Amino acid sequence: xxxxxxxxxxxxxxxxxxxxxxxxxxxxxxxxxxxQGGQLYGNxxxxxxxxxxxxxxxxxxTLVIATKGIDLSVGSVVAIAGAMSxxxxxxxxxxxxxxxxxxxxxxxxxxxxxxGLWNGLLVCGFGIQPIIATLILMVAGRGIAQLITDGxxxxxxxxxxxFIGAGSLAALPFSIFVVAAVFAxxxxxxxxTALGLFIESVGTNPEASRLAGxxxxxxxxxxxMFCGLCAxxxxxxxxxxxxxxxxxxxxxxxxxxxxxxxxxxxxxxxGGRFYLTGTLVGALIIQTLSTTIYxxxxxxxxxxxxxxxxVLAVCLIQxxxxxxxxxxxxxxxxxxxxxxxARHVS
Amino acid sequence: xxxxxxYFPILVTMAxxxxxxxxxxxxxxxxxxxxxxxxxxIDNAFLLVVAVGMTFVIVSGGIDLSVGSMIALTTMMSASxxxxxxxxxxxxxxxxxxxxxxFGWAMGAIIHYFKVQPFIVTLAGMFLxxxxxxxxxxxxxxxxxxxxxxxxxxxxxxxxxxxxxxNVVIALVVVLAGIFVAHYTRFGRNVYALGGSEQSTLLMGxxxxxxxxxxxxxxxxxxxxxxxxxxxxxLSGYGLHAIGTxxxxxxxxxxxxxxxxGGVxxxxxxxxxxLIYGVIQTLISFEGTLSSWWTRIAIGVLLFVFxxxxxxxxxxxxxxxx
Numbered sequence: 001x002x003x004x005x006x007x008x009x010x011x012x013x014x015x016x017x018x019x020x021x022x023x024x025x026x027x028x029x030x031x032x033x034x035x036q037g038g039q040l041y042g043n044x045x046x047x048x049x050x051x052x053x054x055x056x057x058x059x060x061x062t063l064v065i066a067t068k069g070i071d072l073s074v075g076s077v078v079a080i081a082g083a084m085s086x087x088x089x090x091x092x093x094x095x096x097x098x099x100x101x102x103x104x105x106x107x108x109x110x111x112x113x114x115x116g117l118w119n120g121l122l123v124c125g126f127g128i129q130p131i132i133a134t135l136i137l138m139v140a141g142r143g144i145a146q147l148i149t150d151g152x153x154x155x156x157x158x159x160x161x162x163f164i165g166a167g168s169l170a171a172l173p174f175s176i177f178v179v180a181a182v183f184a185x186x187x188x189x190x191x192x193t194a195l196g197l198f199i200e201s202v203g204t205n206p207e208a209s210r211l212a213g214x215x216x217x218x219x220x221x222x223x224x225m226f227c228g229l230c231a232x233x234x235x236x237x238x239x240x241x242x243x244x245x246x247x248x249x250x251x252x253x254x255x256x257x258x259x260x261x262x263x264x265x266x267x268x269x270x271g272g273r274f275y276l277t278g279t280l281v282g283a284l285i286i287q288t289l290s291t292t293i294y295x296x297x298x299x300x301x302x303x304x305x306x307x308x309x310x311v312l313a314v315c316l317i318q319x320x321x322x323x324x325x326x327x328x329x330x331x332x333x334x335x336x337x338x339x340x341x342a343r344h345v346s
Numbered sequence: 347x348x349x350x351x352x353y354f355p356i357l358v359t360m361a362x363x364x365x366x367x368x369x370x371x372x373x374x375x376x377x378x379x380x381x382x383x384x385x386x387x388i389d390n391a392f393l394l395v396v397a398v399g400m401t402f403v404i405v406s407g408g409i410d411l412s413v414g415s416m417i418a419l420t421t422m423m424s425a426s427x428x429x430x431x432x433x434x435x436x437x438x439x440x441x442x443x444x445x446x447x448x449f450g451w452a453m454g455a456i457i458h459y460f461k462v463q464p465f466i467v468t469l470a471g472m473f474l475x476x477x478x479x480x481x482x483x484x485x486x487x488x489x490x491x492x493x494x495x496x497x498x499x500x501x502x503x504x505x506x507x508x509x510x511x512x513n514v515v516i517a518l519v520v521v522l523a524g525i526f527v528a529h530y531t532r533f534g535r536n537v538y539a540l541g542g543s544e545q546s547t548l549l550m551g552x553x554x555x556x557x558x559x560x561x562x563x564x565x566x567x568x569x570x571x572x573x574x575x576x577x578x579x580x581l582s583g584y585g586l587h588a589i590g591t592x593x594x595x596x597x598x599x600x601x602x603x604x605x606x607x608g609g610v611x612x613x614x615x616x617x618x619x620x621l622i623y624g625v626i627q628t629l630i631s632f633e634g635t636l637s638s639w640w641t642r643i644a645i646g647v648l649l650f651v652f653x654x655x656x657x658x659x660x661x662x663x664x665x666x667x668x
Contacts, residue, residue, distance in 0.1 A: 070465075126657055131409075131465065132606045136653065139593055140646020146639035247639075256469060269463055299484055301585065304477030311470040315462045322460040 076141025078251025116228020399568025420573020425583025450566020
């Protein structure tokens with residue numbers, strides 16, 4: 001039991017379990033999945049489908065945070081990628097042609113890789129703190145996205161493009177497969193090759209890992225580019241799901257939700273160890289929370305209050321001094337003298 | 347003395363402001379008037395107040411993301427109390443200011459006692475404050491209390507036909523008070539010391555905990571005061587007010603020459619940082635053909651320039667390279 005509690009997935013999974021249990025009690029048909037017109041429908045499918053962009057962004061964010069960095073610009077990159085692909089398709093003669101859609105997707109992904117490269121260069125080339133370096137793109141990025149869309153909301157009528165975010169494959173939403181592919185790629189690259197070890201060592205101590213022969217700069221650069229790419233794919237999913245691009249509101253607050261998912265998943269903001277599965281569970285918790293709040297019938301805006309307490313609780317549980325304070329209270333003896341002794345001994 | 351390297355970023359900021367004003371004056375007729383300058387202040391009074399609080403936080407080595415939401419919450423609380431509960435404004439304003447201080451204190455206490463990163467704690471504060479707005483009401487609450495409207499409409503005429511609003515006066519007082527606190531009080535010096543090195547501050551016997559929490563109290567106070575100003579400016583309470591103000595404030599502070607790593611920075615710089623932010627908006631509105639998003643891009647570019655400049659300056663000071 002104790003070993004189980006020590007496992008890094010214990011707390012995230014129990015929170016997720018508690019949320020699902022609450023839903024089950026609240027509305028017993030929460031878990032029912034229906035087959036309609038060759039596609040599965042149900043709350044669980046919805047959570048996976050709507051949570052897909054967040055999971056993607058959070059996977060990229062996990063690796064960035066593992067290198068002791070942070071990427072605040074992902075929300076803007078989501079908007080930029082969506083804007084770019086929608087603009088390209090809307091300019092084409094036949095919005096449904098495969099070549100055009102593929103070209104637009106490719107262009108958007110290249111652009112998001114470039115944003116990652118920019119962040120990475122600022123962080124390891126100029127040696128600027130990650131939080132500051134990515135702040136630049138966070139501020140300017142939304143302006144760039146609006147520049148691309150010319151301040152308008154571009155709407156498309158392209159079934160091929162819509163398939164990415166709203167289509168279905170083998171009775172499941174296509175976006176789930178996209179997430180699964182990215183997650184598998186990230187997990188394989190970091191757990192089956194030395195890359196994961198490099199990332200963790202750079203996050204723990206960049207100078208020491210450089211001296212040990214790890215090319216810290218290259219690792220950091222690649223990680224930021226990967227994070228940009230993930231955000232770009234998330235932007236494609238989001239914009240194709242609604243067949244439109246809104247430079248102002250697409251991906252708003254995604255950076256915060258993604259960081260939250262990573263932290264809930266057990267990855268420390270101090271870098272080093274990272275848990276991709278934990279992040280996955282963390283993102284699912286956030287999405288389940290939103291779905292729960294919708295289904296209970298509270299105004300969705302109030303989600304923010306719940307989220308605030310979740311963030312705080314998770315951070316306090318992770319905080320060493322908070323745990324010590326609680327533990328001390330737990331073990332405190334009745335006599336002040338004994339308390340005094342205990343304090344000096346420990 | 348005046349060419350000291352530590353004044354370099356602030357001189358760049360001032361020069362940039364002068365340059366932009368000159369550019370505007372040559373390019374557009376009617377730009378070079380006292381009223382245009384005053385309008386800068388009138389439209390950005392709340393940002394100025396928030397940025398002063400933010401400067402303290404950033405100089406101490408922290409960050410406060412909750413300020414924008416705190417403004418919204420203050421407008422919401424004021425509007426709700428005045429309009430729906432009939433509480434007199436003289437009670438409401440001190441109450442919301444006190445609430446701002448308490449909110450800042452709570453965040454500071456969590457940051458200090460439990461050693462959680464300021465970024466995360468104030469992020470939670472941001473969510474909480476924004477969410478509480480919607481708990482009060484989902485829509486807009488318009489304020490038509492005579493005390494609020496008369497303050498909002500009041501114009502302080504100056505010779506030459508130009509005028510200022512009450513908000514500007516409050517903001518300027520805050521700036522002066524900020525300069526005084528930062529440079530002529532113990533608290534101010536402790537903040538600089540804390541931003542320079544927390545370890546050394548502790549070893550010198552300075553009150554680290556009190557200073558750290560105090561900084562967030564100052565920021566909480568400033569953001570709720572900015573909320574009061576914002577209430578005068580908008581005459582309404584709404585949960586979507588002042589979205590993204592935290593970013594604008596951080597940007598203004600950085601453009602003002604404050605180092606985001608802490609320990610270096612001036613309130614005067616922040617003042618000019620906010621003015622530059624305002625001038626960019628004014629220039630874009632005078633140009634007419636440019637759209638509002640160019641403001642964000644311009645701010646981003648300026649942020650980049652200043653961060654690289656600071657990096658270059660601090661790299662020369664310490665030759666240790668990562």
